[in-house]
Amino acid sequence: MKRKRIFIVNQADDSHKYGVGKYINEIIDQASSKSNELELVYVLVGVSDISAVQHDKVENIAYLKIPKPCGYQKNIRSLSYVYSKAVFILLHDFYEFSETDIFHFNSNMQYFLIALIKEHTRAFLIYTVHVSLWKVHYNNNYSKFIEDFTNSEKDSFHINNIRAEMKNCELSNKVICLSESMKKDMLKVYKIPSEKVFEVPNGIKQQKFTDEDFRNIETIKKDVLITEKDVIFLYVGRLTPQKGIAQLLSTFKDIVEKGYENVKLLIVGDGAMKASLVKKYESIKKRIIFAGYLPANSVKLYYKLADALIFPSLNEQSSYVMLEAMSFKVPMIVTNTDIFEMLEHNNSCLKISLNKQKELNPFSFKKQLLTMLKNDKLRNEIAKNAYRLYSQKYSAKVMFDSTYQT
């Protein structure tokens, strides 16, 4: 019997470095343990720093890297028709397609490529919705979004972007939503038939620590002057407005100024806001450490160091940062929105409430931060409960099997 073949397609942009990249790595990791059942081809398009197509294979996992056109200085955002057709032809150069193939897309910017695969092959198409575009583009303002979305005359980058995603869903045989709220949007707003919309939360494999990891943790402690008395708060993610990073730093500064001595904030990640934030909090730079963007095997060291993760994001879909914290038994403070609907306040997390404008409430933020800081018993309880939840529902195996069940 022919092995199932999965083509998982992604773009070499920022998403590749963060959540979507993590998601794909988990899938590749699971696929590599199923070499008798399937082969997986990871197609990465728009790659910088290579001029030729690269094709490598390690056991049942193949890697096809396709360069971006010469002279394009920045990342490719939306794949043009011509470039998409080129990618399709290159795929055809390397592979003979069959009806047992699965193509799995992960970006709303790949409409033309999805359409070409649909037109020229008999493959099964999966599309994963990683981001709620209307929440990002309309700052969670649903009524404004619906007003634009239902106006066929409306022509803007944001609304066209959302319409492109809707077309991707229409073309696909299976639409994966990472959360229940996203599934509702697919059914209610995009009107995708319910039989092809599935909620499959992200999953993550538990990482182990080696002796070398522990030595590296000690090195970090020395570098950033962490003592046994310190309580370490951690933030992991992009430094962008919708992540609530500005509010986190402002609240943290309040606490420091109130005289709490032994508390530090480690920030792992990069983004457009970094330079301004570093400058703004120069006066407490010994208490706020910007570690920058780090590869996954380094990020785990910071989780090990942390007493709590502060993740005040306003827009996530089954966040990998949340899952990592759960799997590493790091208690969390998150926002009280449907994006963290799987977590329970005072049980598996602490939640910051929002005001009427759907913004983070600064008083609630400060209260949860102080609770987490002072109550180590509660911290342990929350971490334990969250870890139990992770073990039951958010393993990489569950995610993989649910995604590719056709």
Add this chain to the structure above:
Amino acid sequence: MNLEAKAHYLARFLLINTETVQDNGIKGKIPLLYFFFKYSRIYSKELYTEFAFEILEDILITELHTIENDIEKNNPKIAEIGWALMQFIEKGYFESDDLDNILAIMDKSVFREVKMLNKQDVLINHLPQLIVLGLYLVLRLRVAGSEMKQVEAKASLSKIFVLLIEMDLALVKDAGLFGLYRSFIKSVISDKAVVKFSKTEAKSLNDLNIVNNEGFMANDHKNPLEEQKFDDITTNDLFFPNLIEETTQANQGEKKYFQNLMMYAIRLLNQGLEIKTNSNEFYMLTFLQDMVNHE
């Protein structure tokens, strides 16, 4: 890397970078399409033909739209594209039911461009432009359909012919031009009707011995590409990676690197000779010669 491996490498490189080539004419997309058609045929890769055909359709839509919007605007690319279109069809890369209609639109632009030419203003550096117009008209008369205006086409061709015959070719420093010049003159003098038409306009044509004299043509207008020996850089292992590197590093819009690469790619498919040059003009001429001489 052997020749076939280089051909596949180049096909993929050019495929990915098609968008980078902006020019719709024979210094840009046309040789790219020519490469894809040839490559597709040699290596039985039909999708490359489909790809090239779609790009060609886009070029035609864009350029025909400019003619229809402003017939008074001079568009020298029309003759280049029209000539290439007829060449592609003659070589059997694809078929078209619309060819006559498309060419009828292009004819208007070409006839107008020829009409605007006058002997006093034509300089030796107009030679490539004249040759392209001439090649378009020669081929156009060969594939004439019901939509074509025969008299106007022959009159235009005669005018080009006369301008070329009366040009002082001693001033042409570029040896490559002579090969094309001769190809063009040869193809025209085989059409007695055009020559007869032209005789009424040019004194020099009263003595047809000039152009009918094979000795003159052979000795004074040799095609250097047929006789001169060049290093075959398609087998030079250093030249290829350098060319790729130059093209990859070039900023968008630096045409010469892509032009060199496309010429290299076309020559590679013929496993023929290649000339290393950064001259756009010479590039165009070698491309034209390849189109005329091969297959």
